[in-house]
Amino acid sequence: MNNITNKKIAIIGGGPGGLTLTRLLQQKGANVNVYERDTNEHVRVQGATLDLHHDSGLLALQEAGLMNAFKAAYRPGADRIRILDKAGTILFDDGFTASDDLFRPEIDRGPLRKLLLDSLQPNTVVWDSHLIGLTPSGNGWQLDFKNDTTAFADLVIGADGANSKIRPLITSIKPLYSGVTIVEGNVYDSETTVPAIHTLLNGGKIFALGDEKTLIVSSKGDGSLVFYTGSKTDEFWIHDHENAFSNREQALTWFQETFIGWDAAWLELIEKASFPLTIRPQYCMPLDQTWDTLPNLTMLGDAAHLMPPYAGEGVNMAMLDALELSNCLTNETFTDTQSAITTYENQMRLRASEIARITLEQTNSLHSSEAISNLLELFS
The missing domain is CATH 3.50.50.60 (FAD/NAD(P)-binding domain)
Structure with a gap:
């Protein structure tokens, strides 16, 4: 028993x-x-x-x-990772195989x-x-x-x-606030909707980094992609910005102001995303x-x-x-x-x-x- x-x-x-x-x-x-x-x-x-x-x-x-x-x-192949800078320059490009320690x-x-x-x-x-x-x-x-x-x-x-x-x-x-808030979005049928980023993704993941911000893009098996912007905000930033992310024009303005100096190619993610985007303040126990x-x-x-x-x-x-x-x-x-x-x-x-x-x-x-x-x- x-x-x-x-x-x-x-x-x-x-x-x-x-x-x-x-x-x-x-x-x-x-x-x-x-x-x-x-x-x-x-x-x-x-x-x-x-x-x-x-x-x-x-x-x-x-x-x-x-x-x-x-x-x-x-x-298979979805664990491929590319690391880029904000200008879109590829700094690291790898696909792990089952024999690698990093294979996930x-x-x-x-x-x-x-x-x-x-x-x-x-x-x-x-x-x-x-x-x-x-x-x-x-x-x-x-x-x-x-x-x-x-x-x-x-x-x-x-x-x-x-x-x-x-x-x-x-x-x-x-939980305690981590100091970082994520804005998440989906782009469906990425091959035809955002062909340049789709090609760059190559069925895997992109980590674009710069100015203490992150932009992570991940391919999915259904032909869509999901992206996450990460930036430092105060804990209750979400309350002042919730409406901005149900409106494409406002979201584009936010991205251009927050990711100032980033290559214009990244904007395509916001332009082609399905709305509303999701705001996720990041907490940790x-x-x-x-x-x-x-x-x-x-x-x-x-x-x-x-x-x-x-x-x-x-x-x-x-x-x-x-x-x-x-x-x-x-x-x-x-x-x-x-x-x-x-x-x-x-x-x-x-x-x-x-x-x-x-x-x-x-x-x-x-x-x-x-x-x-x-x-x-x-x-x-």
Whole structure:
């Protein structure tokens, strides 16, 4: 008997972390449902491609028995990286191969979600389930959703991201602003819409750096690209600029003023993007965060340890959380759920704290006056 026998488990959020955990728990015979606010599985999945690391994301997929599905779905060549200056001069150009230490096989979020969903038992995911509240009920929880449905679970796991509804029930610790705000946009059918940048991308990623700013462009398997501008702003800059990014003319003016002196070719991204653009102030949980473990509630991924994306660790940490949590919950040496969760949370916080420290260093490095030499050194 392990700690999940005869327990009803609810996972809030159907991102890579939540779905990986669900697959791993179902392999061990758990009774588990995922509650996801998307209306169905065909909702377009936004965001750049994900590079999965051997000791975290790929390790979790291996344990989940999904490496063959991954090999069929990943995008060879998507890990190609070009580093450019603001004038568009290529300073570094490389494509990694499987034998290189830096090789990070990349997969789009949509195909990763699909292979995880396809691995689950039928009706595991309850779609259109936007959690609005969690109320103690006996030794478990009542879950209340926006569509007026309810559910019960003995154990609830928050995999519901940066604005987690679960986290405040576990700890009052808030994330800290990193000093950088991202503006994100998508350009569909990049080959015909932005041919010059499409050719430059070559199916991979571009890092353009200068003036303590970043412009990262990533190709996607559906023929679109996604771009992220990163610049130093105050924390509440978003409140004065929200409307600017639903209006193309205003967004173009903002880009020309903020990225003054950058080659005019970059403007094409804003000219051809679909609107509105998305503003993302970047936050990071404190490196020393701690809390008292609860017997029937825990969290993983961004809900537990939000961090900026500049080290490519977010999805990898979430999937490794899923692996470690599933191992703890199904380990028969733990006498109760609380001790299993305590062990998981202690090792998760320690690991995430170190990765967050590295991520903040990288965030600062990429938005410094030495950004180009720092990044070239990293790849040399």
